[in-house]
Amino acid sequence: MTQRILFIDDQMDLWANAFQEELGQFDFEVLCEEDPSKASRLVSSYQPDAVLLDILFPKGALGKPTLEKIKKHHPNLPVIMITSTMDKAEYRPEDYALADYRYSKEALRGGDFSDLAAQLNRLIQEAGARGETPSDDTGMGTFGFIVGKTEAMKKAAETAERVARQDHTVLITGESGTGKELIARFIHKRSGREEDRFVAVVCAALARELLESELFGHEKGAFTGAVSQKKGKFELAGNGTIFLDEIGDMPLETQVKLLRFLQERTFERVGGTEVLQSNARIVAASNQDLQGLIAKRTFREDLYFRLNVIAIEVPPLRERKEDIPAFFDHFVKRANAKSHKTVMPILRDDVKDLLLSYAWPGNIREFENVVDRAVALSKENILQVSNFPGLDQGAADRPPVSTDLSRYVDQVFRKEKTWDDLKGEFGAKGSLRKQLILGIIDRWMDLYHRRPTSKALAELLDISDTNMRRLIIDNGLQLTKIKKP
Amino acid sequence: MIDLIEKALKTIFPQSDRVAICHAYGRHERTGDLFDGLEDVKARRARGDLMRPVLIYGFDPEERVREHESGSILDAPGVFYVRLPARLSDIDAIIQKAAHVEIPAHQAIDEKSFCDYAVKQIRAFKHRLDNVCASMEMNANRARKELERSPGVMPRALSEFKASIIQNLLTEYGELDGLVKRIGIPGADRVPGMMKQLLIKVQEIEGGKTDPTESLNSAFFCVEAGQAMSTILGRAKEL
DSSP: OOEEEEEEOSOHHHHHHHHHHHHHTTTEEEEEESOGGGHHHHHHHHOOSEEEEESOBTTBOTHHHHHHHHHHHOTTSOEEEEEOHHHHHHOOGGGGTTOSEEEEGGGGTTSOOHHHHHHHHHHHHHHHHTTOSOOOOSSHHHHSSOOOSOHHHHHHHHHHHHHTTSOOOEEEEOOTTSOHHHHHHHHHHTTTOTTSOEEEEEGGGSOHHHHHHHHHEEOTTSSTTOOSOEEOHHHHHTTSEEEEETGGGSOHHHHHHHHHHHHHSEEEOBTOOOEEEOOOEEEEEESSOHHHHHHTTSSOHHHHHHHTTEEEEOOOGGGOGGGHHHHHHHHHHHHHHHHTOOOBOOOOHHHHHHHHHSOOTTHHHHHHHHHHHHHHHOOSSBOOGGGSTTTTSOGGGSOOTTOOHHHHHHHHHTTSOOHHHHHHHHTTOHHHHHHHHHHHHHHHHHHHSSOOOHHHHHHHHTOOHHHHHHHHHHTTOOSSOOOOO | OHHHHHHHHHHHOGGGGGSEEEEOEEEOTTTOOEEEHHHHHHHHHHHTOOOSOEEEEESSOHHHHHHSTTGGGGGSTTEEEEESSOOHHHHHHHHHHHHTOOOOGGGSSOHHHHHHHHHHHHHHHHHHHHHHHHHHHHHHHHHHHHHHHSTTSOOGGGGGOOHHHHHHHHHHHHHHHHHHHHHTOTTGGGHHHHHHHHHHHHHHHHHTOSOHHHHHHHHHHHHHHHHHHHHHHHGGGGO
16 A cells, blocks of 8 residues: 655755655655655655655754754654765664664666665554554554544445455446446456556447447558557556456446356457457446446346446445545644645634535545645645635535536547537526536546646537636636645 | 844944954844854854954853854954853953954964855855756656657656756855855866756746757756766865
């Protein structure tokens, strides 16, 4: 599971990207800070699992007093002193007796971070074995998602853990934004297939031909634009896991091909005749009532039974509100790292009341977005009610609980609806419109792993660039990441 | 306390406008920051920023102040020390004496203090240069691995070669050049030219106009150029 590292060094222009990218490959999230005087506050707000601390700073050898400050309040937090060429001659071990380890940047000259990652893991594990790391009763450390106190969620997590090592197909159901993919990823990580790839495909986002090409690959010349042979996700996944999100939107023709795969483990590329095999495990997810779709004859019953070998139901956030404080704590820390802030994860009573009173139709994904924005725009150390504009609006403007925006998002991505169509259906409900745009941005990021440009969104929604930019500004949204100060 | 004493001394001795007054060393009560007046006087004299006589005051005996890392500045022309508490008449006498000292432009600092200061500055610069070299080598090796995995594709790690970083080093070195020349580091006259060459290479990499293999070669060239400069500047320690 992802571990948090606080890295304090005065020359982040040289090190930040490399540390974040390289340690990221070992499942570390790295928060970089140039000012050692902020160390104590960051340790409190970000709650890292370990600290990497430089020795020499422009104002002198501040590594030593910074180490002492950290250890005074967090004696069991592992701290690695990162030394550089100059420090070597001046490093007196007795000055840094409180440090857990010393690591030289010389060792990174070869561009290999595996040793540093191993040392970090070792120290974190040792601290954990002593039971001295910050306590985690959310389940985040074990599962990679917050299990919390709700019985339904505990049951979902236990089922995921129990079936992970089996090869059965799993069907995860739950509203959009409840974290179905995180559960799928957890199953993959614990499946014994983790050396192979986890491949996610959002079935709703693509037209039939494209979806089939995406899943099964295609041969050169199979259709217009197929200029070369392409491997599909089933081939790419190898012995890994394929996560088929929004399976309820899969076209019937494609369902037939998927059914054949589930029965025979074989498939053909689009336009091809060669019969290929794959041992990939299928984990599917849906935010729709699949049995209802079967009744409407838009989903095959035989496929449903094949997929529904193991069923995991994820409750919506409004049914697990007792977990909101844990989510708040977790997402404030994550948002601090993203926007380089030091907001304390303290939940004021009035903020708690506000968060508990809201229906969260976009579930955890919406919650995360709201906390992200609050942290990014906050000028205070502790979030206030005013940092959550929109949540305290009247019920009239609040989306009905049953509203499932993902349906509209699907239609946009399938080019079945333009912005003009949606405007008519959504009327004057400003907050609903905003959530729809957020949903579209989220879907885009799921599909392409980057934020959409305003131009790309304009094309998707079939409106002019100018109108798109106005829409973004009017709704207080931003498409680019917040830059570090 | 430090600020208060300085203010009081200046109020009592208004004629001290010709004489700079400075605390030897201590800790600011308000901020808790360490204050090193001796080092400050040394640096300003070395840079030619402080050509007035200086009265340094403190609560330690002069012998102990001289043991301080920058204590040799007390030997520089026009630098006086007074241990507090002292009679006002004694302080006045020192200020009167100091006010009439003329400091020759080329003798504002004693040779030992100048060398100490110059070497410290050069070492600090070399430290930054070494860090740049280490990060360039790390990124060149990351890029090499990327290129092995995806031949023909420009490695992402090369985007860490930024001309702005080298430009900053060049500017910083320009400010040090006088110190380097005065203490006479062997081979140091080549450093500015090498630095400019390094800048050109990094600009080429940043521009992305060469193919990935050539860019990678340039990256390793940059590493070697940086290390060669570091070796030259490292000779400052031997002086």
